[in-house]
Amino acid sequence: MPKAPRFPPTNRRVVEVLAFPSVKLLDVTGPIQVFASANAFMAQAGQETPYAIRVVAQAGDLVEASGGVELAAHPLSPTDAVIDTLVIAGGEGVAAAAADTALIDWVHERAKQSRRTASVCTGAFLLAASGMLDGRRAVTHWAFCAELAHRFPLVNVESDPIFIRDGDVWTSAGVTAGIDLALALVEEDLGRAVALAVARYLVVFLKRPGGQAQFSEFLSLQAAEDRFGALHDWISNHLADDLSLPVLATQAGMSERSFSRHYAESTGLTPARAIEKLRVEGARHLLSETRLPVKRISQRCGFGSEETMRRSFLRILDTTPQDYRARFTR
Structure with a gap:
């Protein structure tokens, strides 16, 4: 197994995944599993676990995701609380979430506090509503790229990439692309060897071949x-x-x-x-x-x-x- 890098416990990175009613289950659990598997790998190597992971939601308590599955969630964190990575999930409920001014304001302020911010699938709509994608390159699920570009003309929408990094803001394509994005975040933090070990464990590509044009119409x-x-x-x-x-x-x-x-x-x-x-x-x-x-x-x-x-x-x-x-x- 590759040697795991030293990661002092004082530097544990807080990862918050934002959920909301009718969030897509895999948009939340896919990235979380990547970070959790990285924690497991580091622990197995005798190192401190690098990530402190939590799901947050406006109402806190239980959030009903797609398929009727309920997710336990913490209340929204104070906007000035310590955070490393903010992940915005997508799903059918994103339209309502992106119309909620209080939630939009929270995303905007929380993103400014975080070292990096990411969206999964249609979570890009909520991130765009917060203004965090203005002037940036971004991607979402191929079926919603045209809508994202139409609704947010200041966003430079690209339809093919699996994920895009523009500065400290990352966006990803549809559903399982959140796993690809999370693996890239782990690689940035802990190196290729650890990210590759996580990908092998999850039986996925570290970097999948091709873009989402393979799955979409033109x-x-x-x-x-x-x-x-x-x-x-x-x-x-x-x-x-x-x-x-x-x-x-x-x-x-x-x-x-x-x-x-x-x-x-x-x-x-x-x-x-x-x-x-x-x-x-x-x-x-x-x-x-x-x-x-x-x-x-x-x-x-x-x-x-x-x-x-x-x-x-x-x-x-x-x-x-x-x-x-x-x-x-x-």
Whole structure:
């Protein structure tokens, strides 16, 4: 086992995880288990446990999380109390939490007191409501990235990363990404060897391959469905055909110049980039839902060759078609 670093008991790091009614259970328990496992590893190595972990909630006592599971929670700490790490969980109840001015104020003041602040999944909405994400890069669950960007235009929302660190503020993608984020926090505190030992114990990647685009639809294209939905449907049924700019413009009933301009305004992508994404999307489905050879899939989706498809997968999903199939085959 790797040698655990010395960690004096006077430096125990207080980790508070904020919960609220209808919080997502794994958003709370996932990060907590990472910190708890780091404590267990350090204790096994004969060292003082580095983390003092507690769940806090506005009402204190019991908080009903997703699935009807009740979590025991401490009342909200005084905003000037000692804290190292504040973690904001997400879940269905985050909309109500992000509309509670008293809770928003507490998050803002508590975050200023903490060495670092993190959100899990849709917890980013509460963190954004507190103003702590203004001018920062951030991520949330892929299904809510567009909404986060729309509601909080001062936040620089990115849809693909599993987690993002911007200074002393961390945000993570959906649900299990809170585990990835917590492992990164442990690695920052205790080193790679300890974080890797925790990841191995939990049977997860220390740094999982690829981003959350592996799990999502392509958000920028979805945002343009009102204007170009019919065109996207047509493209999806003609992936192996000629999808050059003149063909697309004709299908959309526009001049090439007008089509290029309006399409970029609606999607943030050039038509060529969008075609590549739609071809990757088609290949994703065939890789996970059929047993067709990769070569056949590359031809059916208009890549022409396996190598071209591999390069597109690496560029867009940060993984190869073979690795994608291995992880997502039904």
